[in-house]
Amino acid sequence: MKKYFGVLLGLLFLAGGCSWSSLNPFAEKENTVPAAESGVNHYLWQGALDKLGFMPKEIEDKSGGIIVTKWVKMEGSPNDLFKVEVKIYSRELRSDGLQVRVEKRQFKDGKWIDVKADKALSAGIEHQILLQARNLYRKDLLSNKGSVSYTHLRAHETL
Numbered sequence: 001m002k003k004y005f006g007v008l009l010g011l012l013f014l015a016g017g018c019s020w021s022s023l024n025p026f027a028e029k030e031n032t033v034p035a036a037e038s039g040v041n042h043y044l045w046q047g048a049l050d051k052l053g054f055m056p057k058e059i060e061d062k063s064g065g066i067i068v069t070k071w072v073k074m075e076g077s078p079n080d081l082f083k084v085e086v087k088i089y090s091r092e093l094r095s096d097g098l099q100v101r102v103e104k105r106q107f108k109d110g111k112w113i114d115v116k117a118d119k120a121l122s123a124g125i126e127h128q129i130l131l132q133a134r135n136l137y138r139k140d141l142l143s144n145k146g147s148v149s150y151t152h153l154r155a156h157e158t159l
Contacts, residue, residue, distance in 0.1 A: 040065035040088040043140075044098055047133035048086045051125065055084065065089060071105065081105040081112060084125060093137055100126040 039045075039062050048067050049060075059068040065088035071081040083103040090097025102125065104117035 039063035039091075041091050041093050041097060041133070043093050043133040043137045044088045044090070044129065046136055047129045047131075048088065048098075050132050050136075051128050052084060052086065058083075079107040081107075082117070086125075086129070093133060095130055098126060098129060100129065 045062055045065070052067060052069055055069040055072050057067060058070045059066055061067075067084075067086040069082075069084045071083045074080065074082055081104070085101045085103070087099045087101075088097060089099070100122045102117040102122045104115050105112040106115050107113075
């Protein structure tokens with residue numbers, strides 16, 4: 001009887017999620033990301049590239065999660081130049097895993113002068129990147145019929 005109890009206890013220990021998960025055939029496998037893809041969340045990265053696609057890039061470093069555009073003139077603002085810097089900090093699809101900074105220059109008295117860009121512009125670009133990332137994620141879910149891993153999302157967040 002003690003022998004069967006010990007075997008049953010051992011099986012429960014293994015099936016219940018022991019710390020030796022490699023020995024547990026029922027344990028959920030951790031999502032391991034290959035080193036080449038381990039930089040930042042794919043959806044945030046692609047969302048940023050999609051939304052900043054009309055601007056030439058100065059820096060585009062996926063492993064470091066940094067996109068910096070060149071100075072560009074926007075339609076309707078001939079005396080202004082804008083430069084956008086996007087930093088992606090997370091491997092998860094999270095709203096706080098992204099930061100956008102906009103720099104602005106104005107042409108005055110024959111030269112370009114650095115001026116403070118409106119914070120609403122940075123927030124607007126960040127919002128558009130997050131919406132695009134969410135749409136890309138949902139598109140993948142639909143096209144793969146649920147085979148996309150959820151490990152890059154936090155359980156308490158909804159997109």
